[in-house]
Amino acid sequence: MPIFNQSIRRKIVGIALGLIVLMLVTSILSMVMSSQVGVLLDELTNRYIPAYSHLARANIRSLERALALRQMVMTKMESSSDEEAYAARLRDFEALDRKFEEEAETARKLINAIIDDTRTYSDNAALARLDVRIESAVNELRRSLDEGNAKLLKQIEAKDMVQARATLEQLDTLRDQFNRKIDAIRADMLTQVFFSTSQVISRQYQAIIVSGAVTLLAAVVGFAFALLVSSGITRPVRLLLAGTREVEAGRFDKTITVSTQDEIGELAAAFNRMTEQLRHNERVRETFGRYIDPKVVQGLIDRPEVAIDGERRLMTIMFCDMSGFTSMSEGMTPRGLVKVMNHYFTVMSAPVRNNRGIIDKYIGDAIMSYWGPPFIEENEQTLLAGIAAIEMADQVPALQRQLPDLLGIRAMPAPCDLRIGIATGEVLTGSIGSELMMSFTVMGDAVNLASRLEAVNKVYGTRILIAQATAEAIGSRLELREIDRLAVAGQIAPQAIFEVMARAGALTDAQASLRTHYAEALAAYRARRFDAARAAFNAALEAVPGDGPSRTLLGRIAQFEASPPGEGWDGAWRLDSK
Known part of the structure; x- marks a missing residue:
């Protein structure tokens, strides 16, 4: 394949570019799907939810409007009627009336904006029905309220309070009917909000799945491509490694088949020339004249x-x-x-x-x-x-x-x-x-001392003897x-x-007793208290019969009793022979 005849640098750069392209494709797809989710979220937050909020506020404005109307009636019904207060109540009533219509109209505009937006999927038929229902409810209420309000104002002006109360109750009934209609419309609008929310969640989940699938596909394709190219690199390297091991083992008849024209192919050709030259050289007569660690x-x-x-x-x-x-x-x-x-x-x-x-x-x-x-x-x-x-x-x-x-x-x-x-x-x-x-x-006094101590075991009947410096370095880590x-x-x-004697903490009771009695005997021996030393050495032998050091020092005590040591005796023993 032509790709295997390229240099290693071009192969690696090709793999990197391929992976970059796959990464860009994945990133672009993720951005597109994320933008779609963003549009849905924008519609949900800027249209659906505000439309629902405006309907709720229209309901509230209706209640406030009814309250303002009652306040206006109560002001007029007072015995000392204040025309300025009545005029103020009337203005509040008319302002709330306008706000009520504005809230309803704003909700309708938002619903129509959702219907007109072709970028998102929505239940346009249901939304259109909501728009018609809102318009119908508001218009119907407007007609009824206009007639009732005019009638009520005339009755109030005429001081006919009995008829005014009856008219006010009719207006409350109309308002309650309107509120029930708005509540029903809000419930349906809430259903549409939930529907839009489910669309956002569905699109987001879909975006995650698609992004994951595309990423996995890109990884598989990238790995397959990298494996294909790398196999063309590693196969001759393995052959070269096998040939190197053959040379390392002293076998120079191994040649490598040159299958590529890149740097590894040149290295394989150079390796073949090297082994050919080695075959013409004299074999190694001797690798080492002795075996060492x-x-x-x-x-x-x-x-x-x-x-x-x-x-x-x-x-x-x-x-x-x-x-x-x-x-x-x-x-x-x-x-x-x-x-x-x-x-x-x-x-x-x-x-x-x-x-x-x-x-x-x-x-x-x-x-x-x-x-x-x-x-x-x-x-x-x-x-x-x-x-x-x-x-x-x-x-x-x-x-x-x-x-x-x-x-x-x-x-x-x-x-x-x-x-x-x-x-x-x-x-x-x-x-x-x-x-x-x-x-x-290694050479030195420590070497000679270790050799002498090995031989000294014969004198004391022991197996393992160590020098003072060794014992001080070991400390309590051994017995x-x-x-x-x-x-x-x-x-x-x-x-x-x-x-x-043993590892730390591994002494038997007999060995511990032996060491204690032996230490007492050794102290008495060095102090020339030979009777006490003999008794302690015998106690040590009772703990461990046949203990070599105890028997050896008992023999010395017998010699000293026959020929006591001089005044300058320091308790040490000197060996003249190796």
Whole structure:
């Protein structure tokens, strides 16, 4: 079709012009129908309703006229007749008489104007009958009143009050008959007002329906037209996108059929030339020399200078190791060991990734991971690391059951468990390695401390140990227990180390009792009150039999009783080996 051979700009402009034309048609039709409704409203407000009002006022003028006549008679009937007052009453009577005729005549003129207006639909026959009835009623009343009024005036002049009263009663009767006729005419006129009102409402409703139908039709036609034109644009774009994805996947044999002569057609031709050139180039030998976390890849893409220059950041480091790995590996075949390690890494890596951590590397049976900017906010890292450690420890019972089934044996050659060390501190982040092989990693004292704390679990019989800075950042968001003040190998100043026991509020009664007795024992131990410390540690063991830290410190108390610490002992323990 010729329309698809136009440029994209012309296609878009064509769609816009088509929609503008449809909008103008809809607007013009709406204005025409609104003007018709306006004419009907104008007739209703300026003719029907005023005509009805004039008829009502004619009725009122008739009553006022009768009242003026009575006042005039009463003035004449007074013993001391005042001619000036009588003349004034007569003038009022004659003025009301004229007003009465004017109201009736005005109502007739408005009715005739409705009949003569060909722009609106009305019941002209009914209106003509109303006009005739008004004219007949007024003329009849006029004739009767003229005769009666003349007769009444003569009787009043002659002071014949008896006959004047009889004539006045006849005039009241004529007036009542006229009022009943006017009331009937007003009722019929009100029917015509209601009819005109219904016409206005009907036309307005019709205008709304027609406008809505035309708007819907315009929308459907516009959408169909836009869809027709846009399909000619989007179809080659989709083909181009599919070809781009093929190139992105490393397949360069994808070509795109050029079906248009617009800018997209030129782009498709350029794409075909590009893929043809890529097919003649050498294939990519190697995309990456190692696998790294996707978040690290994205971070390096967003800020490549970080990989080159490096940055110092506050991060939380975790080391996780499988206890008993050496003895376990000695009794396995290489294939069985690979299956066990792959399953172990899969299970233990999930909590790290689920809690937005970065797995840095696998070292033998150990996992090194870290949390911190720019991957997460600085105030979240310690809590996420602690939660990940808890979830990893929760996987141990299931892992212990799964490994024998995985190997097809009844029991593992050696029991397996988990040791985790976590430390927080300022580290250097950047790419470390050679020209042939690079690794984006973290280095610093916090890394060394986390590695040492992972190993210290063997000393205290614990699973998860964290450094003092990590514990302070976590606060009360996890259940922690201070274990000892420790200076690991390579450190001079000791610091408190803590065990992560559970999520906040998830301690059992036994664990809560253990933590309380252990804190009392630790305070007594540091104050050299070893008898009190021994009793409190034993109470802790009664709460949780086999508690590793309690047994470890009871062993130290036995050593100190045999060889008491020096005067400068600060209650800290120093490890000389890694």
